[in-house]
Amino acid sequence: MQRQIKLIKRPKGTPTYEDFELVEGPIGEPSAGEILVRTVYISVDPYLRGRMNEGKSYIPPFGLNEVISSGVIGQVVESRSERFAKGDVVLGSLGWQEYSVVKDSSVRKVDQHLAPASAYLSVLGMTGLTAYFGLLDIGKPKEGETVVVSGAAGAVGSTVGQIAKIKGARVVGIAGSDEKVKFLVDELGFDAAINYNTEDVATALREACPNGIDVYFENVGGKIGDAVFPLLNNFARIPVCGAISGYNNAEGDVGPRVQSYLIKTSSLMQGFTVGNYGSRFGEGARELAGWLKEGKLKYEETITEGFDHTIDAFLDLFKGANLGKALVKVAEIE
Amino acid sequence: MQRQIKLIKRPKGTPTYEDFELVEGPIGEPSAGEILVRTVYISVDPYLRGRMNEGKSYIPPFGLNEVISSGVIGQVVESRSERFAKGDVVLGSLGWQEYSVVKDSSVRKVDQHLAPASAYLSVLGMTGLTAYFGLLDIGKPKEGETVVVSGAAGAVGSTVGQIAKIKGARVVGIAGSDEKVKFLVDELGFDAAINYNTEDVATALREACPNGIDVYFENVGGKIGDAVFPLLNNFARIPVCGAISGYNNAEGDVGPRVQSYLIKTSSLMQGFTVGNYGSRFGEGARELAGWLKEGKLKYEETITEGFDHTIDAFLDLFKGANLGKALVKVAEIE
Numbered sequence: 001m002q003r004q005i006k007l008i009k010r011p012k013g014t015p016t017y018e019d020f021e022l023v024e025g026p027i028g029e030p031s032a033g034e035i036l037v038r039t040v041y042i043s044v045d046p047y048l049r050g051r052m053n054e055g056k057s058y059i060p061p062f063g064l065n066e067v068i069s070s071g072v073i074g075q076v077v078e079s080r081s082e083r084f085a086k087g088d089v090v091l092g093s094l095g096w097q098e099y100s101v102v103k104d105s106s107v108r109k110v111d112q113h114l115a116p117a118s119a120y121l122s123v124l125g126m127t128g129l130t131a132y133f134g135l136l137d138i139g140k141p142k143e144g145e146t147v148v149v150s151g152a153a154g155a156v157g158s159t160v161g162q163i164a165k166i167k168g169a170r171v172v173g174i175a176g177s178d179e180k181v182k183f184l185v186d187e188l189g190f191d192a193a194i195n196y197n198t199e200d201v202a203t204a205l206r207e208a209c210p211n212g213i214d215v216y217f218e219n220v221g222g223k224i225g226d227a228v229f230p231l232l233n234n235f236a237r238i239p240v241c242g243a244i245s246g247y248n249n250a251e252g253d254v255g256p257r258v259q260s261y262l263i264k265t266s267s268l269m270q271g272f273t274v275g276n277y278g279s280r281f282g283e284g285a286r287e288l289a290g291w292l293k294e295g296k297l298k299y300e301e302t303i304t305e306g307f308d309h310t311i312d313a314f315l316d317l318f319k320g321a322n323l324g325k326a327l328v329k330v331a332e333i334e
Numbered sequence: 335m336q337r338q339i340k341l342i343k344r345p346k347g348t349p350t351y352e353d354f355e356l357v358e359g360p361i362g363e364p365s366a367g368e369i370l371v372r373t374v375y376i377s378v379d380p381y382l383r384g385r386m387n388e389g390k391s392y393i394p395p396f397g398l399n400e401v402i403s404s405g406v407i408g409q410v411v412e413s414r415s416e417r418f419a420k421g422d423v424v425l426g427s428l429g430w431q432e433y434s435v436v437k438d439s440s441v442r443k444v445d446q447h448l449a450p451a452s453a454y455l456s457v458l459g460m461t462g463l464t465a466y467f468g469l470l471d472i473g474k475p476k477e478g479e480t481v482v483v484s485g486a487a488g489a490v491g492s493t494v495g496q497i498a499k500i501k502g503a504r505v506v507g508i509a510g511s512d513e514k515v516k517f518l519v520d521e522l523g524f525d526a527a528i529n530y531n532t533e534d535v536a537t538a539l540r541e542a543c544p545n546g547i548d549v550y551f552e553n554v555g556g557k558i559g560d561a562v563f564p565l566l567n568n569f570a571r572i573p574v575c576g577a578i579s580g581y582n583n584a585e586g587d588v589g590p591r592v593q594s595y596l597i598k599t600s601s602l603m604q605g606f607t608v609g610n611y612g613s614r615f616g617e618g619a620r621e622l623a624g625w626l627k628e629g630k631l632k633y634e635e636t637i638t639e640g641f642d643h644t645i646d647a648f649l650d651l652f653k654g655a656n657l658g659k660a661l662v663k664v665a666e667i668e
Contacts, residue, residue, distance in 0.1 A: 050598075221593040243593035253594065257587045259555040259577035262605030264384075269603045271596030 002027045004097035005310055007062045011052050014318055019052070020068075020311050028101035036078040037090060037100045037107065039307070042328040043071035043121040044314040045155075046244045059275075067095040071126060073110065073117045074100065075333055084109070089333060091120045096310055098330060114289055117333060122155050122325035123299040124288055126274050130241060131159035132284040133277040136167075138239035138270045139215040143168030146209050148228060151219030152193060153180035155299075155325035156241060159288075160217045161190050162297050169215070172208045174201065174224055176320040183323060188298060202227040212236075218269075220245045221253065229261040236267040244318070300324025336361045338431035339644055341396045345386050348652055353386070354402075354645050362435035364414045371408035371424060371434045371441065373641070376662040377455040378648045379404060379489075380578045393609075401429040405460060407444065407451045408434065409667055418443070423667060425454045430644055432664060448623055451667060456489050456659030457633035458622055460608050464575060465493035465551075466618040467611040470501075472573035472604045473549040477502035480543050482562060485553030486527060487514035489633075489659035490575060493622075494551045495524050496631050503549070506542045508535065508558055510654040517657060522632060535561040546570075552603075554579045555587065563595040570601040578652070634658025 001024045009019045030036045048070055051062045062068055072094035076084045081104035084090065092107030094100045110120045122128060134156075141147050147164040151157040152173025161171045161184065173184040173193040184193040192208040194201060201224055205213070212233035218225055221243030228238075243253070262269065277284065291297035302322040304313035307330045317326055335358045343353045364370045382404055385396050396402055406428035410418045415438035418424065426441030428434040444454045456462060468490075475481050481498040485491040486507025495505045495518065507518040507527040518527040526542040528535060535558055539547070546567035552559055555577030562572075577587070596603065611618065625631035636656035638647035641664045651660055 218593060221591055225591070225593060240593050240596045243591070243597060253591045254588060255591045257555055257559070257577070257589045258592060258603070259552060259559060259574050259605070260587065262574045262603060263577060263607065264605070266605050266607060266610055268605075269592070269596060271593070271598070271600050271602075273597065273600060276600055 001025065002098040003307055004067050004095065006065055007052060007068055008065055010054060010064070011049070015049065015052065015315060017311060017315075022308065022311070025097070027099045030078055030080045030101050032080050033104055034101055035076050035081050035084050035090075035104055035107070037072075037074035037092075037094065037102060038077045039072055039074050039094065039098050039100065039330045040089070040333055041073040041118050041121055042096060042307075042310055042330060043125075044310070044317060044326045044328060045070060045127070046242055046317050048314065049244075049318075059273075067097055069093055069095045071121050072100070073121055074107075075331075087334070089117050091125070098307055115292060118301060118303075118325075118327055119292070119299065121327060122301060123159055123292060123297060124285060127155040127325060128159050128288045128299075129277065129281060129284045130274040131156045131163060132288060133274060133280070134239035134241050134272055135160050135163050135215070135217060137277065138268075138272060139164075139217060139237050141167050141169040141215050144170070145214035146170045146172065146211055146233075147215040147217065148172045148174065148205065148209065148213050149217040149219065150174045150224050150228075151242065151244065152184055152190070153300075153323050154219060155322075157217070157219050158184070158188060158300065158324055159297065162188055163291075164215070165189055166291060166296055170211075172205070174205075174220075180323060183300070187300075196224055202230070205231055215239075217241065218243070223255065226255045229256070229258055232261060232265045232267050234265050234267075236265055238267065238269040240269055240271040302326050304328045306330070335359065336432040337641055338401045338429065340399055341386060341402055342399055344388060344398070345383070349383065349386065349649060351645060351649075356642065356645070359431070361433045364412055364435050366414050367438055368435055369410050369415050369418050369424075369438055369441070370412040371406075371426075371428065371436060372411045373406055373408050373428065373432050373434065373664045374423070374667055375407040375452050375455055376430060376641075376644055376664060377405035377459075378644070378651060378660045378662060379461070380576055380651050382648065383578075383652075393607075401431055403427055403429045405455050406434070407455055408441075409665075421668070423451050425459070432641055449626060452635060452637075452659075452661055453626070453633065455661060456635060457493055457626060457631060458619060461489040461659060462493050462622045462633075463611065463615060463618045464608040465490045465497060466622060467608060467614070468573035468575050468606055469494050469497050469549070469551055471611065472602075472606060473498075473551060473571050475501050475503040475549050478504070479548035480504045480506065480545055480567075481549040481551065482506045482508065482539065482543065482547050483551040483553065484508045484558045484562075485576065485578065486518055486524070487634075487657050488553060489656075491551070491553050492518070492522060492634065492658055493631065496522055497625075498549070499523055500625060500630055504545075506539070508539075508554075514657060517634070521634075530558055536564070539565055549573075551575065552577070557589065560589045563590070563592055566595060566599045566601050568599050568601075570599055572601065572603040574603055574605040636660050638662045640664070
């Protein structure tokens with residue numbers, strides 16, 4: 001038997017423990033062309049909150065009373081496929097459970113010589129690619145421009161800021177603690193960072209961005225986003241990646257309308273999801289791996305130990321507790 | 335002596351007569367390279383409201399106690415330029431006054447064989463070009479897609495809808511009276527139109543757009559814009575041209591934040607002003623003139639007679655009184 005986590009209620013507002021259930025279930029047997037994978041790391045991500053709602057979005061909602069799934073690094077414990085051997089470390093979208101039986105076509109091996117396996121859930125995985133395509137394809141920062149990123153100490157935000165630095169921009173991060181602010185400036189080389197819990201964001205942004213804002217990478221929405229619009233330069237670009245501040249807002253997410261700001265500055269605002277760039281993942285992954293190797297790109301992980309703390313790790317995201325990528329470590333790689 | 339209209343106060347909220355003054359001033363004398371022009375038509379436009387505020391926008395604000403200016407069709411009454419003869423009909427950005435002295439380089443002749451002179455202030459002028467570039471360069475409607483336009487019976491909106499029809503889209507207009515709705519469907523060939531004063535816009539849009547919305551040409555902002563976001567299809571495009579509902583809102587323009595809608599659908603929202611496309615005006619004007627000649631593009635004018643009613647005509651814009659382009663007729667062409 002193994003443990004699994006199911007969604008048993010659609011959360012209203014901020015998710016709580018009551019929305020989930022930790023149950024016991026059987027471990028499957030691989031058929032021909034399948035492998036049995038032991039879960040090593042589980043990725044917990046803000047976007048999963050959206051999948052817990054009913055209704056149309058860019059990925060279908062989770063089913064009720066079904067095992068939740070997300071990015072997982074695992075190790076093959078039994079293989080009935082020629083493509084994998086016992087012991088291979090693989091990446092895929094798998095269930096929140098200790099063991100998964102999957103088709104060999106639905107996972108891929110990761111190269112642990114380039115980076116530790118967990119990096120394939122962060123800087124070399126979907127979050128790195130999200131940062132890469134959102135910033136470069138929509139934000140298009142030019143040398144000397146000012147790039148502001150919210151959720152800056154998170155997995156996506158911290159990568160966005162570093163890529164913007166690589167491209168020669170001035171980078172200002174917005175995050176939720178002095179520790180995070182210090183990390184962004186001292187460790188990641190951001191030009192400035194703002195603590196939205198202790199500073200007035202509008203005032204701090206005006207000071208940190210004396211030449212206005214050319215690119216705003218939106219991860220959080222809400223009042224932080226509101227503070228950015230009055231400072232946009234002409235032809236500013238806003239990749240809209242996330243709006244975590246509104247995800248749990250059952251009342252509705254209300255603020256100043258953006259139309260007038262966009263008209264005054266001829267600015268562009270574009271929502272996206274990394275899946276839009278599926279045909280270019282190879283390009284992105286190569287660039288990210290190159291920067292990682294050259295030491296231009298750092299990444300941080302907040303690792304919660306133990307499968308039974310997976311729900312805690314997910315709920316912590318909405319308290320802004322994580323620095324860099326939030327992961328759950330379920331087992332060791334053997 | 336001649337009459338002139340000056341801005342004497344910066345309007346708070348909706349402009350009133352007290353913000354303007356009708357004064358008498360001298361008629362200038364043209365120097366070498368200049369012409370004296372008698373005003374024939376004055377264009378009154380919603381965007382002028384923005385220029386009455388202080389502060390940064392895409393064009394500098396009007397000065398206090400200065401003559402207001404906008405698009406004007408006039409006739410040359412005295413020429414000290416080789417480029418113009420007495421009687422020529424010209425287009426330029428001139429003052430709200432009965433006569434202007436201008437450099438010959440700041441106006442251009444209009445071809446009355448192609449269309450009546452007033453058309454150069456509407457379908458063949460800035461409003462036509464605004465519709466053309468906003469819809470085609472940002473909105474990019476494809477055959478069979480659904481295009482929604484607000485302010486649909488206005489000068490820009492009515493042209494947007496017709497160009498979208500030329501491009502093979504299904505077109506739904508939103509306007510403020512049954513007369514306008516009838517005009518859009520019966521005269522301009524829109525597929526459907528909604529009266530926002532008598533219908534629930536969200537419900538009416540759902541009915542009129544069974545396949546969702548691919549392009550929303552935003553002229554009005556406010557609650558009408560709000561009703562569109564939940565119906566956006568994936569990869570929808572929103573050219574943001576105007577937000578007339580918010581222009582006079584001194585309290586601040588507040589509504590549902592758009593980030594989550596943009597993320598869910600990977601949609602794009604882009605502010606613009608026709609000046610961004612200055613280098614392509616020739617292309618746009620040729621296309622518009624071609625459609626006009628072929629009878630594919632119709633235009634309507636709401637003409638207020640008499641210079642002393644210029645302020646009325648401007649204030650009427652914010653009551654939604656005009657069908658098509660709002661103009662003031664100051665004199666006849668002789």
